[in-house]
Amino acid sequence: MIPPFLLLLGCQLAGEVLARVSQLPLPGPVIGMLLMLGLLVTSPRTEAMMRPVIAVFLANLSLLFVPAGAGVVAFLGQLRAEGLALAVTLVGSTVAALLAGAFAFLAVARLTGNRASE
Numbered sequence: 480m481i482p483p484f485l486l487l488l489g490c491q492l493a494g495e496v497l498a499r500v501s502q503l504p505l506p507g508p509v510i511g512m513l514l515m516l517g518l519l520v521t522s523p524r525t526e527a528m529m530r531p532v533i534a535v536f537l538a539n540l541s542l543l544f545v546p547a548g549a550g551v552v553a554f555l556g557q558l559r560a561e562g563l564a565l566a567v568t569l570v571g572s573t574v575a576a577l578l579a580g581a582f583a584f585l586a587v588a589r590l591t592g593n594r595a596s597e
Contacts, residue, residue, distance in 0.1 A: 483532040486525070490515040 494511025497503065503510065518525045551558065558565070 480532055480535075483529050486518070486529070487515070487532075490518070 491508055491511035493514055494509065495507030497510050498505060498507040519529065
């Protein structure tokens with residue numbers, strides 16, 4: 480499992496270096512993920528090497544959310560004070576995103592002449 484972990488960390492490090500050197504408006508981990516995607520698409524050997532490690536990551540994905548939960552507990556006072564505003568914002572933005580996606584789908588369907596989706 481060491482070579483796949485080194486490859487993951489290497490891609491993340493390369494992404495961080497590229498983000499800082501080139502002043503791109505993308506975070507380093509995003510650039511690293513794009514590098515990893517490029518490796519996976521171009522090299523079947525890399526995909527075969529990464530598959531078992533990715534399966535372990537996915538099986539234990541819930542553990543990665545523990546720090547976020549601890550962060551929420553650290554700010555419980557602020558959450559109590561602004562909880563209603565946060566809830567309204569979350570629900571409102573979710574509804575707005577769903578509506579924007581639906582309208583975009585309908586616009587593309589009309590432009591392409593695909594009337595079966597209406």
